[in-house]
Amino acid sequence: MNGKIALEEHFNLPEFSNELPQYVNPEMMREVSRRLLEVSTERLGEMDATGIDYSLLSLTAPGVQAETDPRRAVTRARRVNDELATIVAAHPTRYGGFATLPMQDPAAAVAELERCVTQLGFHGVMLNGFTNIGDADTGWYYDHERFLPFWERVEALGVPVYLHPRDPLLGNQGIYEGHPELFGAVWSFTVETATHALRLMTSGLFDRFPRLTVILGHLGETLPFNMWRIDHRAAAMGDLIKFKKPLTHYLLDNFYVTTSGNFHTQTLNATLAEMGVDRVLFSSDYPYESMREAADWFDNAAINHNDRVKIGHTNARRLFPGLPERIGRSAHTARV
Template sequence: MTVRITNGDVMDGKIALEEHFNLPEFADSLPQYVEPRTMREIEHRLLDLGAMRLEEMDAAGIELSVLSLTAPGVQAETDPRRAVTLAKKTNDTLAEVVREHPDRYAGLAALPLQDPPAAADELERCATELGFRGALVNGFTNLGDAATGWYYDHERFLPFWERAEALGLPVYLHPRDPLPGNQGSYEGHPELLGAVWSFTVETATHALRLMTSGLFDRFPGLTVILGHLGETLPFTMWRIEHRVSFMGDLRKFRRPLSDYLLTNFYVTTSGDFRTQALVATLSELGADRVLFSSDYPYESMREAADWFDHSAISENDRVKIGRTNALRLFRLKK
């Protein structure tokens, strides 16, 4: 499809890549972050992969949605064997949907990181057999019980990261709320959980754990995607890097943290429809590292598209962010 910007108003052919779905198996684990009526509508839209979603895409000028299982998904399963089974079922179901609409949908794998070698094998199966374009993991992974979680800088995950690099597949690091034992600062303020604030803090910290662990020194070809304009990291990286320079022998990494952000990360516009923030992100990362997303159905495709199509950026940057960066990163043929 040829990108068309009509009268400077609408960009057709956009590719959106933090677009969620759900399966009935995960319905009971879905957090209730908004008032019940809105949540019921979100739950309904998560299960729809047909006419309603496609109509929303058409109205927003979105040609292709890269679909992923909503949070917390497989990461909340505490039993490794069941996690492997659920991941395979989820991915097989998504593959069927993509086969039915190959020009409108692509897939990101759900992975059973409770068993890192099995997750590596599932990622490879999804790439080689199902045609998926990467994976999305929802924050830390539970193991044993809901109060125990593992972050992906731990050495137990090295087999997974090694395979991801070898396959050349990006991994989207999507938010979850902190572990129950780490929610003390939110006590009495449940309104700050979820997308309001805790998602951002949790995911930015997780990304910094990956950087400071030396993961990208070991696997320099890894690519990680962060939503929500990078979970504040483009705006705070100078201070983080400045202060960490005084940490001496505590540093386990070889390069400036900003180098990892610029070479191993992409960010998306999901759920952050603010032109001033987008322009600041572009000034830090450049247009080649930013991708369009809406965060449907937690956010509106139409609102995301209307904002993006009219944002005060160059048309060259708009086409890169809205389409061609995703074509290159996910090796899509359009």
């Protein structure tokens, strides 16, 4: 299937290369690190070969979210966004951008969000999990009231926030002790990100800002499959409840999910049954995953043609109305 639009596609700058996880196979991570830095020939060739016309690029995790100095975070975020804008300008029919924000300084994050959307033309925000502040053992989650001005501006601008995983705070890793194989995409990413999303829901954030849109990768970090039970038991929490509607309402009204790194047809069909096809989007999670594997699976998955078209690109068109009218290699050739 040609014309696919992919939303969770990562890049990196050399200055962040030594901050990538070290517990994954070193040979694999060397190759991932190399591919993260390459945004022209090889990556575009992979896109051409797999029918991916357009990719929204974002800084790989943990990125600026792991910076413990707020002033340095502001400087680094601006540099990342300026570099990404240069990449997009060089390939306007193939790439768009998600903003990197210095959430260590909420006021600066709002200002950078405004710049990225209104001046650089980015299509939303990628937040790589919680943000460190002061040291690696301290983190802020985005349900905290200090971030209300950020969420208010996000809603006003009408752009989505992609909540991407990162590993848990160093002080909260007791359950993983002796089992580093459970870190990252194997398991800890899912637990961390699903819990963060539930914090947003249960905080009442979507009651205050009902037009907010949040995207989760990996077919929703298990939430589509667990939400009935979560809702069922949360209803018994009495005075602890801060939210006004069933949590399932927020999942269906305020969240989208992507296929990034979860290329399993039964899981996709379960997600479609719970969330509906209009809330699911294609992604590959390159270069941590293979574009070829993602595309081969999706193009041949046992779903109907109309659903494949919606997930592949029309849902993204609806969610991101600022995408170029013409995308892909042929559009770029015609433009040149």
